[in-house]
Amino acid sequence: GAVVSQHPSRVICKSGTSVKIECRSLDFQATTMFWYRQFPKQSLMLMATSNEGSKATYEQGVEKDKFLINHASLTLSTLTVTSAHPEDSSFYICSASDGPLAQHFGDGTRLSIL
Amino acid sequence: KNQVEQSPQSLIILEGKNCTLQCNYTVSPFSNLRWYKQDTGRGPVSLTIMTFSENTKSNGRYTATLDADTKQSSLHITASQLSDSASYICVVSARGGTALIFGKGTTLSVSS
Numbered sequence: 001g002a003v004v005s006q007h008p009s010r011v012i013c014k015s016g017t018s019v020k021i022e023c024r025s026l027d028f029q030a031t032t033m034f035w036y037r038q039f040p041k042q043s044l045m046l047m048a049t050s051n052e053g054s055k056a057t058y059e060q061g062v063e064k065d066k067f068l069i070n071h072a073s074l075t076l077s078t079l080t081v082t083s084a085h086p087e088d089s090s091f092y093i094c095s096a097s098d099g100p101l102a103q104h105f106g107d108g109t110r111l112s113i114l
Numbered sequence: 115k116n117q118v119e120q121s122p123q124s125l126i127i128l129e130g131k132n133c134t135l136q137c138n139y140t141v142s143p144f145s146n147l148r149w150y151k152q153d154t155g156r157g158p159v160s161l162t163i164m165t166f167s168e169n170t171k172s173n174g175r176y177t178a179t180l181d182a183d184t185k186q187s188s189l190h191i192t193a194s195q196l197s198d199s200a201s202y203i204c205v206v207s208a209r210g211g212t213a214l215i216f217g218k219g220t221t222l223s224v225s226s
Contacts, residue, residue, distance in 0.1 A: 006157070043203065043216040044158070093157050101146060101165075103214065105157035 001027050004096050006106030014114055015086060021079045021109045023094030029074035030096035034103065035067070038091040050077055084113045116141040118206050118217035126223045131194055135220045137187040137204030145209040149178050149189045152201045152219065161189070161202075194224045 003026040011019055023033060032051050036044040048064075050056040050071035058064045066088075068080040077096075081088055093108040118139045127133050139147070146165045150158035162171045162178040164187070170179050175192045191198055201219040208215070 004157075041218075041221075043218045045216075046213060049213070091155075095157075101163055105150075105159070107157045108155065110155065 002098070002102070002104045003027055004030075004094065004104045004106040006094055006109055008109060009107060010110045010112075012112045012114065013084065016083055019081045019084055019111060021081075021092055021094070021111075023077045023079070023096065023106055025075045025096040025098070025104070028096075028098045028104075030077075030098055031074065032097045033071055033077040034095045034097070035069060035077075035079050036093045036095070038093060038108075044093060047079075081111065084111070086113045089113045116206075116208060116215050118204055118215050120202075120204050120217040120220050122220060123218070124221040124223070126225060127194055129194060129196055129224050129226045133191050133194060133222065135189045135191075135202050135204075135222070137189070137217055139185050139187070139204070139206045139215070139217075141185075141206040141208050141215055143209040144182060144185070145207040147178075147180055147187050148205040148207070148214075149176070149187075150203045150205060152203055154200070158203055191222075194222075196224050196226060198222060199224045 005024045007022045035047045038044045047062045048056045048058045050069050052074050056069035071077040095103045095105045097103045121136045148163045149161040152158040161176050164180045177190045180187045203219040204217040205214045
């Protein structure tokens, strides 16, 4: 149980394009979803927290207009990296929570901007 | 400042040997501590979750301990296998918050 699916697993695109990453909770309803970014050999850094039907809460230093988050249902959240540039290349991971102790992670999306 | 420090940064052991990974934290007020295993290019997978009142928890060959007084935790891996090669991340949650504070992880390499 508690499976989180993240899609795509890998994306390579040109600088200036926008990229959408989906995060789905397959067998539970996620009241809260989280988006993280991880650079090589670094820990996960929380970017934003989203609750279904409301605006996401962004961490300090994360541009909300750059990283658009939509949490339209209890099983789906999307992260759109707008006008992506090479410095946005990273490993993006989502997690979904159905309770205070529960946070289930997706398998991540490797984003490479050329 | 809430921080989680892990040691060692990396570790190489022979298959079949045991090892212990360390985690120190300064998160307050403390809610719970988790250990995750992250394979290369994958998302973290939960191994154990311990709250303030728990001082040990096992999951197969993984045993985590927690000393809330000294704010230290350890993860002991018994009879290591090649598939144990991964990054092990200590994560602490503060009471009243949903945010997780991540350590940088210990990279474990198990060789035959």
